Amino acid sequence: MKLHILGCHSATPRSTVFPSSQLLEINNELLLIDAGEGMQIQLRKYKHKFNKIQHIFISHLHGDHFYGLVGFLSSLRLIGREKSIHIYAPVGLKEIIELQFILTKTDINYPLFFHELSSLESELILETDKYTVKTIPLEHRVYTNGYLIREKTALRKLNIDAVKQYPEIETWAYHNLKRGKDFVREDGSIIPNETLTLPPPPTKSYAYCSDTIYKPDIIPLIKGIDMLYHEATFLEMHKDLAVKTKHSTAKQAAQIAKDAGVKFLVLGHFSSRYPDETQFIKEAKEIFENVDIAEEGRSFEV
Ligand SMILES: [Zn+2]
Known part of the structure; x- marks a missing residue:
């Protein structure tokens, strides 16, 4: 399992950084998690094959997490996609995407399936012979899910x-x-x-939690996992803003990682107000040692 960061900043794309989007590489397959604007360009830049993506997971319906999706789906049509695409997302995304295709008279010529989510409880949304995907209910200004991906036991x-x-x-x-x-x-x-x-190699597990307030009740769901990506939009000095906008601070993300006993924490979804992002590591390390920050183009072995 390997995590590839395409975008890990909040709000708007800038000249060098992009909004949320990442790939989880698992058994020669790429799971696309969130699809912020510019994700296609990032896929091209870092030479990830479009064809390896079959499942797409969208956390919530804020633009910085899905504005890249319609362009990507349209490109798949132009490059002659034949394999199906499955999208797991909050209720509403299907309507948003389909309206754009209807009004632009775009005929999607490959099988496209929407799996709309509305449950407030964690649910199993995908199971293959290699891995499972469960939702992690988060709390943000709109309905939001994180995603937990667990490898199944491999063969001996x-x-x-x-x-x-x-x-x-x-x-x-x-x-x-x-x-x-x-x-x-x-x-x-x-x-x-x-x-x-x-014995088979040990199975790996990864959780994506963005965007959310500090929400300790996700801890039992992510207990002991190998890697957690948790949003840290703010530093503690702007905790009031985090509360107001329903985001987390680096310290809060570290507290979740520590209490859940995860092996490694990756911070992301940084606000543009901080010129030096190593401050996020510094703040988090006071609580939890095994932490690093996401960065466009960076990969992490889970
Ligand atoms: Zn966001």
């Missing part, structure tokens, strides 16, 4: 040296061994799976 690894010691094990049996089954010889005797395979 073949211990080739061990397997080679048993000529009766042919390659057709490898599939079952990777799935944890014992090898049964023709005479009925058994070679236990543990002697032939190694």
Whole structure:
């Protein structure tokens, strides 16, 4: 699992920074999380293949989180997309997007599915054989969800040296061994799976929480995850603004990370009022050590 930051600033695009958008790379697939203006340009700039995106998750209906989406969907049509696209977003996004296609007489010629969200409880919204995606109910000025992505347990690894010691094990049996089954010889005797395979690599988990006020009741949902991206629009010196606009400070994001026992925290959604963004790290480190800041074009191994 790898996180690629396309945009991590609040409000408006500027000459060098972009509003919220990121990719989570998982098993050669790219999950697009939020689609702020300019995300297509960022995809091109950092050479991410459009074709690897099939699932798109939008946190809330503020422009800095989805104004790049309609352009992206339109481009997919122009470059001959055939595979389906699934969009998970608050109720209303479908209407917004479809109206633009109707009035511009744009014929979307690939399968496009909207999964509209309105629940105030966490829900499982996507399950594949490799991972699951759940919503994380957040609190902002409009209905907002974060997203929690968890890898499923991978297959066990073949211990080739061990397997080679048993000529009766042919390659057709490898599939079952990777799935944890014992090898049964023709005479009925058994070679236990543990002697032939190694444990699968540990599964990874990632949560995206933006935008939101300080909301400690998300902690049980994200307990012990490998990486948390949490918004930190403000520093503590502007805590009053954070309360008023329903955003968080770096210190509050760090407190969530600490209380949830996450392994690593990435801060983002910075307000443009701060010329030196290392201040966010400094403030957060007073509470939680394993923290860094997002930056356009930066990638983080989960
Ligand atoms: Zn925002």
